[in-house]
Amino acid sequence: MTKKIIFLLSMLIISCSLQAQGKAEKAIEIFSEKYPQEKIHLILNKNSYVAGENLWFKSFVFDGYNLSSISTSLFVELYDSNKTQISKKILPLLNGQGSGNFTLPGNLKEGMYYIRAYTAWMSNFSEDFQALRQIAVYNPSSPGKLVLDETSKWTASVFPEGGTFINGINTKFAVRLYSKGITPSDWNGYVVDTENPDVKLATFKGFDQNVGTFSLTPKTGVKYQVVLSDSKGNRQVVDLPNVADSGINLQVSTGNDAVKFSLKSKNITSGTLYKVIGTINNQLVFKINSEKILEKNYSIPPEQLVNGILQLTVFDDKENIVAQRLIFMQPELLKIKKPEIQLSNLDKSPRAPNVFSIAQNENNNAYTVLIIDGSLESSEDDFSLLSTLWLTGDITSKIYKPSQYFTSNHNPEALDALLISEKWKRFDWQTIMSGTFPIISYKPQPYITYKGKVTIQGKPAPDTELNLLFEIPEYGTKLSQIKTDDKGFFNLKGLIFEDILKLSYQLNDAKIPKEQVQVIFQPDYSFIPLKKVLPESNYTLIKRQTGDQLSESVKRYIATKLSQNNIDEKATLIEEVKLKAKKKDKTKELNEELSSPLFKSMNETVFDFVNDNNSAEGYINILQWLQGRVAGLLLETNMGNYIPKLRGNTVNIYLNEMKVDPSLVNSIPVSSIAMVKVIKDYFAGSFGGANGAIAIYTRRGGMTTANNSEALTKLKQYVLHGFDKEAPFVNPDYNDENFKNISQDLRTTLYWNPYLVPKQNEPLKIQFFNNDDAKNFKLIIMGFDTKDYFPIYYNEIVK
Template sequence: MNITLSQKPLIALSLIVAPFYFSQNKAEEALKKFEENYPQEKIHLLLSKKNYVAGENLWFTSFVFDGYSPSTISTNVFVELYDQNKKQISKKIYPLINGKGSGSISLPADLKENVYYIRAYTTWMGNFSDDFNEITPITVYNPSSSEKLIKNTSAPWVATVSPESGTFIDGINTKFAVRLQSKGETPTNWNGFITEIQNPQTKLVAFKGLDQNTGSFSFTPIAGKKYQLTIEDDKGAKQIVTLPEVASSGLNLQVQSQSDAIKFVLKGKNINQNNKYKIIGTINNQLVYKANVSNISEKTYSIPTNQLVNGILNLTVFDESENIVAQRLCFVQPQSLKLKQPSLKAISLSLKPRDSNSFNINNDSSISSYLVSITDNESENPENENNLLSTLWLTGDLTSKIYNPAQYFSKNRNTDALDALLISEKWSRFNWQTIMSGTFPVIKYKPENFLSYKGKATKLGKPASEAEINLIFKMPDQGIKYNLIKTDKEGMFTLSGLIFEDSMAFSYQLNGEKTNKNSVQVYFQPAFSFLPLRSNLPFSNYTLVQRNSTDTIPIEIERAVANKSSQTSLREKETLIEEVKVKAQKKDLTKKLNNELSSPLFRSGNETIFDLVNENQSAQGSQNILQYLQGRVAGLQIQMQGGNYTATHRGGPMEFFLDEMRVDAGQISNISVSNIAMVKVIKGNFAGSFGGGNGAIAIYTRRGGTTGSVVDTTLPSNLTEIKLNGYDKEIPFNNGIYDEESARSVPEDKRSILYWNPYLESKPKEPTIVQWYNNDDAKNFRVMIIGFDENNDLLYYNEVLK
C-alpha cells in the first residue's frame, strides 16, 4: 500500500513508499486544476433576529468564506429580498472587508404576512450553481393581513435509503442511512424496520429515528433476496421503501470518524485479488489523503486527525481504470470542534427595566474586531436552526434541505445522526466524472475590486483615444479630489477600488486642452451587477390560513408590534432631541465665534448675530450681505437710494463697520458673501459707536481658524457634473437608546434586540467593553460574539447570560 498526504495546511504527514504506483493520475490532476482555478465561496447571513413585523428594520452581518477561511476573493456582497412568487422587493450592495460585511433592509410596512427570502451572493459565486447562494427564509408578520402564518405540520414526508459508500453486497454487513424530507415539518418521533418483500411479517432489523432528518440501521443481506424498509411516524403515517438489489460482488467502504483518526475498512466479495484500487480523500476540494491498495484484506486504515481541520472529508475509491467503485462523506472530529472562546469578565447584569448592563471581553491582541449581538432570550434566536457553524461546515457545501442543521454543532450534538446524514449525501462542489473528462465551470464573472466602473470618453462624438482625463471628485467632508486617468485607443478606461455610500458627484476635463464643455463627453457603466436568481426558492415550513377576528396574536409578535410603535415615538423624540442639541451646539459655536471676532466695545445686550460659519448657509445665494439682511431684523430697513445703500432702524440711520472699522455702505455691498464669517446688527447705543444712537451693522470677515479660510469649492463652469451610485447606506442601530434621560419617557419598551454591533473594535492593551440597556422585562440575555484571529481561527460564542 502507498499512502501520500497533501502538504497543505489541512494535513501534513510523512510519505510512505509502496511497491507500486497507479498508472493513471487523471483524478489528482483534475482535482488540482479545480482547486487552483475554481475556489468556492459560501455565505452565512447572521440576522439581528428571527421573526419580523412589516415596517421593521432588519440588520444583518454577512460572513463570506473561501472553504473554511474568510474569503479574500470578493469585496462586494449582494443582498436581495424576495416574496414567495420570486418577485424582488429590495436589493442592496455592501462592501466586504476580509470576508465580512454588514447592512440593513427596511421591510415595507404594507408587506403581507408571509415567509420571505433573503438572498446573498457574490459576483464570483455567479460562475457556479445558484444552489450555493445563501437563501434565508424570514417570517414577516402583519396583524392587519387577512391571512396568518402557521407551521405546516400536515405536509406529507418522504423517505430515502442509502447504503454506506453506495454499495450493497451479499454477505457484507452494511450500514444504511434513512433520510426524511418534507415541504413542511418532518416528524420528530418515527421508527422503522426491515423485512423481506416475500415475508413482510418477519422483522429482520428494527430501529428508531435519530432526529427529524435521519435514522440508521445495519444488517447483512443475502444474494437473491429482496428487502424493504417500512417507516412509520407517531401520527400513523407510513411509507414503504424498497432497498437496492443485493449485488453478488463488489467493494464496500466502511468508515468511522473517531477523535484521533478517521478509520476505514475495505471489504470485498467475489473480486479479483490482483485488482488495484486508489483511495483519495479531499477536504474543501483539496487532496489531503491518497492510498494505493493492492490487497483487500479487511485491514483497518487510519488517517490521523491531529493536523486536519473540522469539515467534511470526501473519501473516494477508484479502480485501475479510475472508475468510482465506492464513495463516502464523513465529518472530521465531530466530537471536538476547534473553536476559540472569549473570556468575559466584569459581568454586571441588572433586571431593572431600562437599566444598564455590561461585560468586558478580555484582551486578545490577535483579534481586531468582534460582532456582538445581545437579545432578550425570550425571543427566538436567529442562529437556532442554521448558524454560522452549520453553514461553514455543512449546509454551505451541500444543496439538499436539512432540517435544523445547527443541532449537529451544538453542545448536545448527536454525532451518530451527523454521520448518518453524511452517508445520505453526496459532495456537491464538484463531480469526479465531470472534471476528469475535462469539463470545468465557465468563468463569466471575474472578482471585482470593490466598486468598479467602465468608462468611455468621446471628443466631438469620436473616441478620445489615448487621452488624459482629469476626474474631479466632490468627496463628502474631504473637499475636492483629483484623479488622472488615461484612455485606450477606443477611449475606454476603468475606475476601480471605489468605496463610498449613496452617491458621489464628480466632473471631468480633458487634460491639457481648453474645450467647450459639450465637446467632451464621458459615459459610465457599472462593472458590477446584480445577478438573476436562476434556481427556485426553497420550501418553507409554514403555510397561510384565513385569519379570524378572534385569533390571538403570538406573544413575540404582539411585543414586536408594540415595540415598533414605541420605537416610532422614540425616533420622533430623538429627532426633537437632536434638533435641540444641534440648536444648542450652534448657539455655543456662535457664542464662541462672537467672542473670537468681536471686541468688548462691539458687544451689546441688544444685538442680533448672523453666524455664516456654522449656519445661515442660505446667505451664499444672496447678491450681497445687505440684501440678505433685508426683512430679517425687526425694525431694520435697507434701501437703495441714488445707487447707494442706506440702513435705518426705527427711522434713524445706522452706521456700518467692517472688522470694527467704520466704512460706507458701498464697501459693505461689494464684499463677497462667501468671505463673511459673521454679521452683527446692534440696536441703540454701544461702546464702539461714534456717537450715533441708532446702532450699527458690523461685518466680520473670515480669517482662517474657527471662521475658516475662504475656499472656493465651486468647479469651473465649463465642467459637466456626473453622479455615480455607491454602496447602500446601512441604517445605524441605536445601542445608546437611553443615553439621553428624556428618551425614557416612551410608554413601553419591548425590544428583542438590545445590542447590535458588527464591528466592535478590540482594544490592543485593555478589555473591550460591551454596554447595553434593558427593555422593560428581560430576565436573561442571549449573547453572540464572533471574531477571527490573525490565523483566521474562528471565535464563536453563543450563550445565555443570567
Template structure:
C-alpha cells in the same frame, strides 16, 4: 484554511497507477483558480413585523477562512413568487460587513426569503448562494401564517459509499423529506420481502432529518424498509438491489483518526487510489494494489474541523466509491470570548454590563436578547454554515443542532452518508470542464467613465475629478482616458451619493457645455434564476377579532415603543447639536474627512487654524516624534511610516498614494490625520493610516464652504446604502424614563464592537419583562484559524 491542512500520504507501490494523475492535476487547478465562497448572516431577530427594519451582520468565508476574494455582498428580499421586495449591498472587510433592509409597511403576512451572494459566487451554482426563509407578520393582512401540518413526509435510503454488495456489512442512512414539517420521533425496521413478519433489524430516527441502520445483505434477497411516526403515518421503501461485485468504503471518524475500511468483491482492477479532500485541497492520498479488507488511518489531529470528502478510484481513474464524513466532531475548535465583570440586574429597565477582552480579534458582533426570544442562530448558526451548509446544498432542518454542545455525532455522520459532494465533479474536472468565470470580483465600488467633447470621444485626455459628499469636498483625483476616451474608477467606498465635479485638464479652454462624462457602474445585482424553496408554512384566513400570538403581539407593542425611542433620540441629538460650541479643528476635520476616515483613536494636525504647525521639511519627517508609536524610517531614499512596528498606508485626500510625497508643496496642506488601528476605510489592513488633506477653494485660514469653480460640471454616483441606526433607550436619561411600555426582544445590537488593548465594555438596559438574557457573540480568531462563538443564556 490552507495554513492548517497538512498533506498525508500513504503509499503502496503500484506501477500501473503511477502515471494516473489526472485527478490530482484537475483538483490542483480547481483549488488555485476556482475558490469557493460561502455566506452566513446573523439577523437581529428570527422573525419580523411589516414596517420594521431587518438588521444583519454578514460573514463571507473562502473555505474555512474569512474571504479576501470579494469586497461587496449583495443582499435581497424576495416573496415566494420571486418578486424582489428590497435590496442593498454592503462593503466587506476581511469577509465581514453589516447592513439593514427596510421591510415595507404594506407587506402581507407570509414567508419571505433573504438572498445573499457575492459577484464571485455568481460564477458557480446558485445552490451555494444563501437563501434563508424569514417569517414576516402583519396583523392587518387577511391571512395569517400557520405551520403546514398536513403535508405528508417521505424518505430515501442511502447505502454508505453508494454501494450495497453481497456479504459486506453496509450502513444505511434514512433521510426524511416533506414540503411541511417532518416528524421528530419516528422509527423503522427492515424485512426480507419473502418473510415480511420477521424484522431483520430495527432502529429509531436520530432527529427530523435522518436515521441509520446496518445490514449484511445476501445475494438474491429483496429488502424493504418500513417506517412509521408517532401519528401512525407509514412509508415502505425498497432497498437497492444487492450487487455481486464492487468496492465498499466504510468510514469511522473519531477523535484521534479517520479510519477507512475497504472491502470488495469480484474486482478486476489492478490497483486503487484513495484521495481525501477538504475545501477542494488534497489532504490524503493512498495507493493500494488490491482491496481485501484493508484498514487505512488518517491522523485527525493533522486536519481541521470540517467535511472530509473521500473518493476511491480504480486503475482507469473511475470513481468506484465515495463518502463524506466530519472530522473530529467530538472536539470542535471553537474559541469562546472571555466575558469579564459581568453585572446583571433583573429589575425592569435596569442597567447591565460586561466586558470582552481582546484575543486576536479586532471586533466582535454582539447580540443580546430577552432570554425568551428566538434567534436566527437557533436553526442556522455560524458554525453550521462554516462546517456544513456552506458546502452541502440540500434541505437540512435546523442544521445548527449538529454543532451545539453534546450534539449527536452519529446523526451528523448519517446525514453526510446521505449527501453527495457538489462543489466539484471529478469526472467533469478530469475532462477539463471547469466553471466559466464571467464575473470577476469588483474592487468595492467601481465606475467606468467615458469622456466626450462635442459628442466625440476624448482619447488620451487628462480629466480632473473633485469628489464631495453631503456638500463637503472629500477628495481630488486626476485620470487619463484611454485611446477610446474611457477611464475607470476603482476602490471607492462611500454611502448614499457621491457628487463628482469634473473638468478637462487641458491648455485649451473648452466650454463646460461641450464636455460630457458618462459613468457606468462596474457592479450590479445579478438576477436569481432558480425558484424559491417551498415554504413549511401555510396561509389561512384570519378570523375577526382573534388574538395575536404572544410573539407577534409583543412585536406590535415594541414597534410603537420604538417610534417613541426614535423621536426622543432625534430630539436629544438636535439639542446636543444646537448647544455644541464650534470647534474650528473639528469643523475642518468634518469638512475634509469622510466617515470612513474617522476613528476615536486619531491625532489631527490643523494647518489652517493652528499657526504653530509650521512645516519646513517633508511632512513625514515633520510627524516624527509628534505621535506616540509612529516612527518615520528612511528606506531606499524614501520615508516609510511605521506604527507600532507595522507599515501604515498613506492617503492623499483619501486616495492611497506611495510614501514618496516629497513633491507635495507644504503650503497646499490643510490637515494631517494619523489614525491608529482599525478604521472603516482601512480594508486589507487596519493597522492605521496617515491621511493628508490638501487646501481647497475657500480654505485659506478659516473654515468656509467651497464654492464650485464655474468650469466644473457635476454628476452624482450611487454608493452603499446607509445602514439604519439601531436605537436602544438610555434609561439613565430623564428623556426615556416616562416611556409607557418596553417589551423589546432585542436589548443590544452591535455588529462591530471594537476591542482595543483595554477590554471593550457592553452596556444595555432591561426591558420591562426580561429575567434572563441570551448573549450571542461572533467573530474569528485569525491567528488560530478558528471561529469565535458564544451563545448562552445568562441570569
C-alpha cells in the same frame, strides 16, 4: 487566500508509483487554485418581524474556512414568496464582514419572505450555494395569516454508506426524512425481506428530525424494504437498492484520534489498481494509490486538518468512481474559541443597566454582539455561524435545524449519518476531469468601481487628462487626476462611500470649452437576477377569519415594534438636540476665533459657512443671500451695487472688521467666506454709530468648507451612487433622563452591534438595559481568530 490544509508528504501519498498523477489529481489542483468557493452566513437581529419594522443583519463571508478576501462588496435582496423583489442593497465587506438593514414597508402583506445574499464571485457557480434565508413577517391587517404547516406529509430515502450495497458485506445505511412542512421528531423504523415481511431484520429509532441509521448484511436475490412510522401513526415504506454480486464498499469510522476507513470487496479481479483521494474544501489532502489497497485498514491522523467535511473518493484504474463518502473531521473536538467574558451580577429588574466585558484578542478585528430576551429564539438557534461554516455552506439540501450538530451536546453519530445521505456538490469529479470548469463571467471588483468614457464633440478622447473634483462631506473638495486609455475610457476603482458622492469634472486642457466635453459614468457592478425557484416554507398562509384572535407570540411582536418605535423616536429627538447644540457650539467657537471684542454684540445674528454651507453656493453676492434671512434687511441698488438697509437706515459693511465700500462685495466669492455677522443697533466697532453693521469674515488657512460646491458650479457635475447606508440601531440608555418617560419597553432585542471594534490593549465593555419583563438574557458573540483560523463563538443563556 484560504488556509491551505496540508498533510505530511509521507501521509499524503502511499504508492508504488509516487510520480503518477492522474486526471483526478490534476483536475482538483486546477479547481482548487482557480475556483475558490465563498459562502455566507447571515445573522439577524431577531427571528420574526412585523410590517413596518427595520430588519438588521450581519454577514460573514468565508473563503472555505477562513474569512474571505476575494470579495469586497455584498449584494443582499429581499423577496416575497412569489419571487417579487421588495428591496435590494449593496454593502461593503471589510475583512469579510458586512452589515445592513431593510426597512420593511408598513403595507407588507403577512407571509414568508426571503433574504438572498451573494457576491459577484459566487454568481459564477450554482445559485444553491448563495445564502437564502426565510423570515416570517406578520401584519394583522393582512387578509392572510401564517400558520405552521403540520399537515404536510413526509417522505424518506435510504443511502448505503459509500454508495454500494454488496452481497455478504455488512453495510451501514442512513435514512433521511423530507417534508414541505415539519418532519416528525419522534419516528422509528425496521427492515424486512419483502418475501417475509413479518420478520424484522433490523430496527432503529431516528436521531432527530433529519436522519436515522441501521446496518444490514444483504444476500443476493433478496429484496429489502425499510418500514417507517411516526408517533402520529403516519407510515412510509421505502425500497432498499438492489443487492450487487460484486463491488467495493467503503466503510468509515470517525473519532478524536483519526478517521479510519477500509475497502471491503466482493468478486473483484486481483491486481486491479485502485486509489483513494481525500479532499477538504476542494483541496487534495490525502491519497493512496496501490494494487493492494483492498481488505486493509487505513487511518488518517487529523492533527493537521481543520474541522470540516472530508470527501473520500475511490477510483478504479480507469479513474471511474466506485465508491465515495463524506465525513466530518473530529466532530467531538470542534475547534471553537470562546471569547473571554467577564460577567458581573446581571440585574433582571425592569430597565436595569447591565455591563460585561470581553477580553482583548489581538487576532480578531471586530465582534458581533446580540443580546435578546432569554425566553425567545434567535436566528442562530436554527442556522448558526458554525453550521454555515462547517455544513450548510457546502451542503445545499434542506436540513432541519442544522445548528444542532455543533452545540455542546450535539450527537456526532447523527452528523455522520446525515453526511452518508449527502454528496459533495461543489464540483463533479467526471466534469472537472474532462477539463470542463466553471465559466467565469463575474470578477470581483475592489469595492465600488465605475467605468467612465470621455468624448469631445461626440468623439472619444484618447490619452486625455481629466480633473475630477470630489465633494467629500467633512473633508471638503479633493482633486484627482486621471488619464483615459487609447479609446477614451478610464476606471475609478476602490471607492468606499455611502449613499451618493458628488463630483465635478473638466479637462486638464483649458483651451477646450467645457460645452464640448462629455463624461459618462457607469457602475462596474450589477445585481444578478435570481433564477432558481424559492424553497418551500415550514409555514402556510391561510385566510384570516373575522374575529380571529392574534396568538400571544404575534401580540408580543407587535408590542415589540411599538416599543422600538418609541425608543427610536426618542433617540431621534435627543440626537437632533445634540446636533443643534454641537452646531451651535462650533459656530460659537468660530465667532470667538474671528471676531474681536469690538465686533461683539448682544443683538447679533451669525451665519456660519465653515460648519454649514447654508445653501449659499448659488449666489454671486452674499448680500443677496442675506435678504429674506435677516428680519428688516432690504437691498437697494445704486450703479449696480447693493446697498443694505436695516429699518430704513443704511448699514455699513465690514470686511474682516475693516469698513469697505458695497461695490467690493461683488468681488468676494461666496466660497471664500467663513462667517457673516449681522449686528443690529450699537456695537463698539462702529465708534458711535447706532445703525448696525454687516461684518463679512473670509476664510483663514486650514479652514475647510462643509460643502464647497460653490467653487465647482463652473464645472460639469455628476452624482455617483455608492454603498447603501445602514440605519442606526438604537440601544436605549435609561441613564439618560430623556428615555425615562417611555411608557412600555417590551423589546426582544436588548442589544445589537454588528461591528464592535475593540480598543487596543483594553477589554471591550458593553452596556445594555433590560426591558420590562425579561428574566434572563441570551448572549451571542461572534468573531474570527485570523491566526488559528478558528471561529470565535458564544451562544448561551446567562442569568
